[in-house]
Amino acid sequence: MRLITLIACTFLFNSCASIFTGTNSEVHSSIFQTQEYFSAGSHSEKEKGTTEIFQINLWNIVDTIKPVMISNEQVATLLKDLNQAFGQADIGFELLSAQNIYDNYYTYEDLVADNYKYYYEDLVSNNTPDVIDLYLVDHAESLCYNDGRVRGCRKGHGFTMTGGWISSIVLAKEDINEKKIPIHEFGHFFNLEHTHADYEKQVSSAECKTTGDYLCDTPPDPGAAAYGAMVNFTDCEMYGAYDEDGIAFKPIINNYMGYYPPCYMKEYIFTEGQINRMKSFVQNEKRRTFVNGSL
Numbered sequence: 001m002r003l004i005t006l007i008a009c010t011f012l013f014n015s016c017a018s019i020f021t022g023t024n025s026e027v028h029s030s031i032f033q034t035q036e037y038f039s040a041g042s043h044s045e046k047e048k049g050t051t052e053i054f055q056i057n058l059w060n061i062v063d064t065i066k067p068v069m070i071s072n073e074q075v076a077t078l079l080k081d082l083n084q085a086f087g088q089a090d091i092g093f094e095l096l097s098a099q100n101i102y103d104n105y106y107t108y109e110d111l112v113a114d115n116y117k118y119y120y121e122d123l124v125s126n127n128t129p130d131v132i133d134l135y136l137v138d139h140a141e142s143l144c145y146n147d148g149r150v151r152g153c154r155k156g157h158g159f160t161m162t163g164g165w166i167s168s169i170v171l172a173k174e175d176i177n178e179k180k181i182p183i184h185e186f187g188h189f190f191n192l193e194h195t196h197a198d199y200e201k202q203v204s205s206a207e208c209k210t211t212g213d214y215l216c217d218t219p220p221d222p223g224a225a226a227y228g229a230m231v232n233f234t235d236c237e238m239y240g241a242y243d244e245d246g247i248a249f250k251p252i253i254n255n256y257m258g259y260y261p262p263c264y265m266k267e268y269i270f271t272e273g274q275i276n277r278m279k280s281f282v283q284n285e286k287r288r289t290f291v292n293g294s295l
């Protein structure tokens with residue numbers, strides 16, 4: 001029995017992170033191919049290093065009556081964004097096949113219902129061994145409302161498993177080129193927590209290695225849900241929010257693993273701590289042993 005943490009994200013109301021711990025008997029893992037590389041292009045040669053290449057099997061879960069398809073350009077952009085963001089952690093991705101059609105139709109909402117019942121029973125149980133199965137889904141139409149005065153939608157964006165031995169990630173089709181969203185979900189896949197995870201503990205105990213997101217270079221983040229209004233998105237700083245000791249909160253607003261909207265002048269980033277956490281996760285002995293045992 002392996003402990004697996006499932007992380008679900010709903011960005012719109014910043015209520016991401018329904019986290020539960022569960023078990024699963026049949027599990028698969030991502031393939032590890034060690035590849036020596038040099039930087040491509042005309043720049044001066046980069047230091048020689050190793051990168052772990054993860055193959056992605058892309059599934060489009062379609063309603064056969066009115067299928068929503070993904071263009072090759074969208075897929076290419078997604079791959080480019082992922083490789084750019086994770087390259088700094090020596091993680092690379094390649095597409096194993098063109099878009100596969102998955103015609104047992106589930107919407108995002110179907111998959112998260114009943115504690116991810118269909119996700120486990122259908123998708124996970126059919127995961128392709130040794131690759132990341134990336135499932136692209138539609139939202140249920142009934143999610144959006146318009147009562148004449150107010151309209152809106154409550155939508156989740158994606159979820160995945162940290163642990164990585166079950167190698168699948170679910171993303172809403174409409175978000176696949178929202179750059180931050182796929183990168184955020186893949187960040188979870190490679191063992192990153194939200195910057196606002198249990199931030200109170202990080203504040204009170206200062207035990208940054210053992211609480212919150214387990215990283216010391218991501219300052220306590222009180223979260224965009226309650227404190228988003230305190231952010232100046234021009235200089236990308238939070239102002240006027242203090243912890244119980246009167247110390248100003250200064251979260252990294254432009255971090256991939258937070259919930260803040262983009263700053264005007266700053267790209268999203270991973271910190272060095274996050275990059276190292278992903279690297280050590282990929283190289284983790286327990287994971288390695290499992291992967292080697294399953295190949």
Ligand SMILES: [Zn+2]
Pocket residue numbers: 007008009016017184188194
């Ligand atoms: Zn998340």
